[in-house]
Amino acid sequence: MNNNYENALQVLNLSKKFNEFQLDDVSFNLPVGYIMGLVGKNGAGKTTIINLILDLIKKDSGVINVFDENTEGKSEFKDEIATVFDDTFFSSDWTAIDIEKAIGPFYSKWDSNTFHSYLKQFSLSSKKKVKELSKGMKMKMMLAVALSHNAKLLILDEPTSGLDPVARDELMDILLDYMESGEASVLFSTHITDDLEKIADYITLMKDGKVFYTGPKDDLVESYFVVQGKISEIYPEFENLVIGLRKTSTGFSCLMNIKDIAALKTNMITEKATIDDILIYINK
Numbered sequence: 001m002n003n004n005y006e007n008a009l010q011v012l013n014l015s016k017k018f019n020e021f022q023l024d025d026v027s028f029n030l031p032v033g034y035i036m037g038l039v040g041k042n043g044a045g046k047t048t049i050i051n052l053i054l055d056l057i058k059k060d061s062g063v064i065n066v067f068d069e070n071t072e073g074k075s076e077f078k079d080e081i082a083t084v085f086d087d088t089f090f091s092s093d094w095t096a097i098d099i100e101k102a103i104g105p106f107y108s109k110w111d112s113n114t115f116h117s118y119l120k121q122f123s124l125s126s127k128k129k130v131k132e133l134s135k136g137m138k139m140k141m142m143l144a145v146a147l148s149h150n151a152k153l154l155i156l157d158e159p160t161s162g163l164d165p166v167a168r169d170e171l172m173d174i175l176l177d178y179m180e181s182g183e184a185s186v187l188f189s190t191h192i193t194d195d196l197e198k199i200a201d202y203i204t205l206m207k208d209g210k211v212f213y214t215g216p217k218d219d220l221v222e223s224y225f226v227v228q229g230k231i232s233e234i235y236p237e238f239e240n241l242v243i244g245l246r247k248t249s250t251g252f253s254c255l256m257n258i259k260d261i262a263a264l265k266t267n268m269i270t271e272k273a274t275i276d277d278i279l280i281y282i283n284k
């Protein structure tokens with residue numbers, strides 16, 4: 001692996017066509033030492049992107065660089081990536097000891113001491129079988145495995161779906177600990193955007209297989225406002241400036257880009273949008 005890299009992950013013009021879905025010309029860049037949230041509604045293409053990065057499915061076109069090296073035709077890069085999915089691929093009868101025996105040998109830099117210290121830190125018994133673990137415990141078991149082979153890029157696909165707020169918050173703390181070395185980077189796919197508001201530095205927002213936004217999270221949330229007002233305040237050109245106009249009997253709400261706010265003719269109520277607001281309005 002190249003030791004002098006700037007980006008943990010670069011995705012350039014990535015495309016993949018399924019029968020009824022097209023991942024279209026997706027590009028984004030995750031610099032080393034940062035957390036990127038990959039966001040989009042169900043079916044927007046998040047898992048497809050992750051599967052393409054991990055070479056679990058074949059791309060039609062595009063380039064994927066991990067630590068500034070093209071992954072095309074190579075498999076060594078997989079050793080450098082830790083993965084956590086929304087469900088385990090462990091056999092239900094395995095204990096943590098069985099998991100280590102089965103999975104450890106696949107990684108050249110497996111570190112048994114680290115694995116056992118994570119088991120302790122996450123209060124995971126090494127004797128309990130996978131089928132006896134709660135959803136939150138399973139996620140922690142996957143994380144313990146993922147963080148025990150010295151990988152510098154962690155990819156999580158919907159790790160928080162089905163977790164209660166306490167377990168989600170614990171995951172955020174674990175990720176922030178993992179980031180402390182300054183060398184680790186995280187790509188985190190989710191539709192629970194609260195998690196990202198707390199920890200993400202960058203956001204890639206997917207809509208219907210295309211990138212709607214990629215860049216710093218702060219730039220995204222500072223670029224959009226939720227606008228509310230009375231139906232009588234809507235004028236024809238206004239409808240062309242807004243995203244996802246929602247009308248009710250009493251009023252309206254919509255999303256607006258900050259560059260268009262100055263063009264408003266009346267004094268409407270504007271409020272900074274959350275990532276969730278942006279996700280909801282762009283999909284209306």
Ligand SMILES: Nc1ncnc2c1ncn2[C@@H]1O[C@H](COP(=O)(O)OP(=O)(O)OP(=O)(O)O)[C@@H](O)[C@H]1O
Binds near residue numbers: 042043047158191
């Ligand atoms: N192997 C496949 N063959 C055909 N279509 C597929 C395949 N895998 C995914 N798709 C389609 O690609 C689209 C995007 O799916 P994907 O799983 O990437 O979305 P997602 O953003 O991860 O959604 P979710 O949040 O629901 O997990 C969907 O319409 C899905 O049906």
